[in-house]
Amino acid sequence: MSRLLLVLASYSTLPAVLGQVQTREDALRCAAEPWGRYSASGGLYTVRGEKYIYTFSGDTRSHEDNRGGVVSTNWRFRLSGNGTKCWERLADSPAAVGYRSTATVLNGTHVYLFGGGDTSFAATGHFWRYSLLENIWQELLPSEVQGPWPSERYKHATVKLSETKMLLLGGRRGTTVLSDAWLFDLERMAWSLVGSNILQVYRHGMTYDPRRQVVWINGGLDGNRQRYGSQLWLWNVSTYEIELVPTEGPGPSRLASHAAEYIEALDALLFWGGTCSDDVQLYLYNIATSSWCAVYAANRPDRRDAMVWALDYPKFYTAQGDLICHNFGIYPISDVHMFDFAAPGQGWQMLYEPRNERGRGTEAYCDGTNRGSCQPQPLLAERSSRLSQPEGCESGYMDSLSSWTTTTLLDTPTTTTLPNTSGTPAWGSACRTVVLSACIFGIVTLW
Ligand SMILES: *[C@@H]1O[C@H](CO)[C@@H](O)[C@H](O)[C@H]1NC(C)=O
Numbered sequence: 001m002s003r004l005l006l007v008l009a010s011y012s013t014l015p016a017v018l019g020q021v022q023t024r025e026d027a028l029r030c031a032a033e034p035w036g037r038y039s040a041s042g043g044l045y046t047v048r049g050e051k052y053i054y055t056f057s058g059d060t061r062s063h064e065d066n067r068g069g070v071v072s073t074n075w076r077f078r079l080s081g082n083g084t085k086c087w088e089r090l091a092d093s094p095a096a097v098g099y100r101s102t103a104t105v106l107n108g109t110h111v112y113l114f115g116g117g118d119t120s121f122a123a124t125g126h127f128w129r130y131s132l133l134e135n136i137w138q139e140l141l142p143s144e145v146q147g148p149w150p151s152e153r154y155k156h157a158t159v160k161l162s163e164t165k166m167l168l169l170g171g172r173r174g175t176t177v178l179s180d181a182w183l184f185d186l187e188r189m190a191w192s193l194v195g196s197n198i199l200q201v202y203r204h205g206m207t208y209d210p211r212r213q214v215v216w217i218n219g220g221l222d223g224n225r226q227r228y229g230s231q232l233w234l235w236n237v238s239t240y241e242i243e244l245v246p247t248e249g250p251g252p253s254r255l256a257s258h259a260a261e262y263i264e265a266l267d268a269l270l271f272w273g274g275t276c277s278d279d280v281q282l283y284l285y286n287i288a289t290s291s292w293c294a295v296y297a298a299n300r301p302d303r304r305d306a307m308v309w310a311l312d313y314p315k316f317y318t319a320q321g322d323l324i325c326h327n328f329g330i331y332p333i334s335d336v337h338m339f340d341f342a343a344p345g346q347g348w349q350m351l352y353e354p355r356n357e358r359g360r361g362t363e364a365y366c367d368g369t370n371r372g373s374c375q376p377q378p379l380l381a382e383r384s385s386r387l388s389q390p391e392g393c394e395s396g397y398m399d400s401l402s403s404w405t406t407t408t409l410l411d412t413p414t415t416t417t418l419p420n421t422s423g424t425p426a427w428g429s430a431c432r433t434v435v436l437s438a439c440i441f442g443i444v445t446l447w
Pocket residue numbers: 081082
């Protein structure tokens with residue numbers, strides 16, 4: 001078929017840069033910008049009526065200059081409301097927390113984080129409580145918590161089962177891959193071991209399905225530190241029994257440090273990122289039919305893993321992470337992207353483009369030449385939407401792909417270079433304005 005170009009929305013008659021909501025110029029208005037980082041923990045939390053994506057600590061080390069390390073700096077990025085969106089620095093944590101500690105909000109107001117790696121990349125058993133309203137960190141000590149204490153670990157995962165309960169599985173300590181599972185009960189202020197041999201796994205995607213009261217698990221690495229294949233596990237949290245689920249279709253394979261969410265409105269699972277071997281597609285798993293769908297929305301962000309992400313359906317956000325696929329080096333970043341299931345025709349939208357090589361005001365400005373770890377590749381590397389796999393499967397979740405397309409181009413648009421932001425695009429005249437119902441972000445970049 002001819003190449004389809006997904007046309008991005010624009011305000012009135014002014015065409016916008018494909019997929020870009022805020023530019024580096026907008027970012028310059030912000031007071032500060034974090035260094036790019038990966039293996040932070042965090043998520044989307046609502047604080048005093050505003051929605052933010054929070055990120056706690058992480059590792060800023062980059063192969064660009066071999067500087068950085070596991071940090072104790074914490075940030076949030078406002079998602080709701082109008083005006084320029086900025087990263088805001090929060091109170092430092094009492095210690096550096098890297099390698100995917102887990103951040104779970106319980107009882108609405110406090111984030112609970114267990115484990116993670118320290119500045120020398122050793123696994124810890126720290127248990128932190130961060131107050132969203134007061135921006136205060138507190139360490140929870142074994143003397144304040146009943147029951148046994150989970151061993152030190154990083155790259156494990158937790159899910160929230162209720163406002164007072166979170167469940168933790170796996171992780172790694174040195175060369176040991178853990179298979180135990182723990183329940184934290186805030187009301188009893190107690191940890192309890194719920195299984196010592198559930199599944200040897202770390203860097204896995206794990207999400208709670210309240211409809212079935214099960215946890216779904218995909219990807220990650222096994223006891224030999226090799227990536228799992230396409231397995232999907234269903235873990236019953238009544239019995240703590242785990243089983244493999246037979247699935248059909250082009251599912252994700254060998255993902256690690258990826259995003260995992262259960263989408264209640266679709267009764268489906270979402271997985272994204274965590275490999276160089278795919279095309280940054282969204283993987284949706286239809287639970288009722290046990291079938292996979294891979295959706296290639298336009299303007300897919302550059303490949304990465306170990307990012308933070310958040311689902312606020314119909315919007316899915318991702319921020320930061322490690323641009324792993326450039327010579328398999330470590331290139332941390334501080335961008336923010338969003339995909340709106342209610343407006344899939346817009347493709348992914350970049351809400352924040354980093355302004356600095358390492359994402360902080362004191363560093364050399366990133367000049368758009370793709371030097372430096374701010375942008376080893378175009379951040380919006382994938383310009384075009386593609387057929388979903390299997391063809392048409394996306395229509396089970398949103399508008400079918402054919403309805404996303406507002407024009408067909410005769411010329412193949414370039415897919416490897418950045419748009420020339422100082423002039424009119426060659427294919428600009430082909431663009432047709434479409435409704436931009438979801439553009440709540442106020443600022444749209446002009447060509
Ligand atoms: C935010 O922007 C929307 C859309 O332009 C507008 O309707 C709304 O009044 C604005 N809100 C504020 C608080 O400025």
